Amino acid sequence: MSNPNxxxxxxxxxxxxxxxxxxxxxxADAPGTLYVDLHLIHEVTTPQAxxxxxxxxxxxxCPERVLATLDHSTPTRKPDAQGRHVYATPEAxxxxxxxxxxxxxxxxxxxxxxxxxxxxxxxxxxxLGATQPGMTIVCGDSHTSTHGAFxxxxxxIGTTEVGHVLATQCLLQRKPKSFSVQxxxxxxxxxxxxxLALHIIGTIGFNGGTGHALEFRxxxxxxxxxxxxxxxxxMSIEAGARAGMIAPDQTTFDYLQGRERAPQGEAWRKxxxxxxxxxxxxxxxxxxxxxxDAADVGVTVSYGTxxxxxxxxxSNIPAAADFQEQxxxxxMQLQAGQPLLGxxxxxxxxxxxxxxxxxxxxxxxxxxxxxxxxxxxxxLVVPGSVPVQKAAxxxxxxxxFQQAGAQWREPGCSMxxxxxxxxxxxxxxxxxxxNRNFEGRQGxxxxxxxxxxxxxxxxxxxxxxxxPADYISxxxxxx
Numbered sequence: 335m336s337n338p339n340x341x342x343x344x345x346x347x348x349x350x351x352x353x354x355x356x357x358x359x360x361x362a363d364a365p366g367t368l369y370v371d372l373h374l375i376h377e378v379t380t381p382q383a384x385x386x387x388x389x390x391x392x393x394x395x396c397p398e399r400v401l402a403t404l405d406h407s408t409p410t411r412k413p414d415a416q417g418r419h420v421y422a423t424p425e426a427x428x429x430x431x432x433x434x435x436x437x438x439x440x441x442x443x444x445x446x447x448x449x450x451x452x453x454x455x456x457x458x459x460x461x462l463g464a465t466q467p468g469m470t471i472v473c474g475d476s477h478t479s480t481h482g483a484f485x486x487x488x489x490x491i492g493t494t495e496v497g498h499v500l501a502t503q504c505l506l507q508r509k510p511k512s513f514s515v516q517x518x519x520x521x522x523x524x525x526x527x528x529x530l531a532l533h534i535i536g537t538i539g540f541n542g543g544t545g546h547a548l549e550f551r552x553x554x555x556x557x558x559x560x561x562x563x564x565x566x567x568x569m570s571i572e573a574g575a576r577a578g579m580i581a582p583d584q585t586t587f588d589y590l591q592g593r594e595r596a597p598q599g600e601a602w603r604k605x606x607x608x609x610x611x612x613x614x615x616x617x618x619x620x621x622x623x624x625x626x627d628a629a630d631v632g633v634t635v636s637y638g639t640x641x642x643x644x645x646x647x648x649s650n651i652p653a654a655a656d657f658q659e660q661x662x663x664x665x666m667q668l669q670a671g672q673p674l675l676g677x678x679x680x681x682x683x684x685x686x687x688x689x690x691x692x693x694x695x696x697x698x699x700x701x702x703x704x705x706x707x708x709x710x711x712x713x714l715v716v717p718g719s720v721p722v723q724k725a726a727x728x729x730x731x732x733x734x735f736q737q738a739g740a741q742w743r744e745p746g747c748s749m750x751x752x753x754x755x756x757x758x759x760x761x762x763x764x765x766x767x768x769n770r771n772f773e774g775r776q777g778x779x780x781x782x783x784x785x786x787x788x789x790x791x792x793x794x795x796x797x798x799x800x801x802p803a804d805y806i807s808x809x810x811x812x813x
């Protein structure tokens with residue numbers, strides 16, 4: 335849509351959302367004040383914030399703008415015979431209990447154990463329709479960038495900032511720079527949004543987006559469905575970016591219409607009319623730009639200890655560019671020139687806020703159907719929310735996983751961060767659909783390779799790094 339005021343300077347999507355929420359402009363000496371539309375919270379990064387409120391005699395400014403869930407510390411195994419949830423540590427149980435009591439005390443909606451909508455914070459926000467275009471959204475979790483898929487400005491904040499937002503519904507912030515990531519053309523059959531995300535990070539670098547908000551643009555981005563867009567924006571933080579964003583369009587509106595927290599009736603029509611203006615104006619200037627040909631993106635995996643060390647699955651491991659990359663190869667027990675294919679895999683994890691939605695589970699099940707997980711491989715499949723779990727079970731996907739030899743778990747963050755007892759052992763190699771492959775991320779001494787659900791499923795069958803094209807046609811992958 336063209337700029338409604340032809341005399342006004344062309345603005346980016348970031349500019350528009352920032353300007354709409356700036357309570358006080360930043361100066362050279364001080365950050366500005368930004369109003370927050372939606373504050374998502376979970377059990378790990380909130381206890382200190384609530385304690386501070388209590389100590390200072392403060393209340394939650396806008397409890398109706400806060401949405402809480404249990405996800406990080408929650409066990410993913412079924413309750414015991416007495417119906418009790420068996421936590422990995424007393425600390426994990428205490429974190430959950432503390433959030434439950436804090437939400438009750440301060441009048442905050444909590445999707446806890448009894449909720450039919452409980453799940454990973456970055457999964458349930460969109461499912462509920464709480465995530466909407468044009469919003470500012472924060473959470474004490476770095477992968478809040480996920481919500482930018484809806485044309486929102488969404489980013490992670492620290493524990494102290496969680497307290498500030500609870501008390502004031504505002505946040506001191508400096509505006510990030512803008513970075514256009516344009517992907518033109520069509521992705522090749524069998525190439526997923528996760529492959530695209532890893533390719534982009536490999537292209538611009540692990541720290542390439544530092545200080546910027548990435549706006550993903552171009553025909554290849556417009557062709558993605560909402561779950562794919564969420565995967566892409568989720569991974570933007572792994573390029574060092576402050577946020578990832580995609581302008582809302584009909585795909586966005588179709589996803590949101592009718593959801594519990596979305597506007598209804600005439601309010602919906604007014605909202606959509608306003609949301610259509612949320613795109614960068616023609617001629618808007620970005621601080622940085624990169625253009626990627628979608629045809630250059632292949633099935634991609636990580637091989638190092640940060641998400642910028644990636645390669646096509648059919649490639650050999652590249653030579654280390656510096657001492658840190660050489661150190662990473664040593665930790666991963668890999669050598670330059672070694673084929674990625676055939677590398678032994680010990681554990682496969684399908685889940686996390688990156689790839690635990692229904693389409694992700696369908697992609698994995700399409701590869702696994704009628705096949706068996708290799709005898710030495712332990713495979714966990716963890717849906718991102720109770721609604722995802724129920725939908726998958728209604729389609730019989732859980733049967734596919736279980737018959738193949740995988741473990742079908744209860745919703746939660748699980749092995750992504752290894753806080754709840756789901757972890758790999760020292761030296762084990764995990765092929766994971768999550769977002770981070772840092773040393774020890776999935777267990778002390780564990781090694782992680784990031785991949786799409788289809789790749790992860792293929793690796794589980796082969797017992798080593800494998801290309802899903804060897805097990806399923808591209809037509810079946812897309813079904």
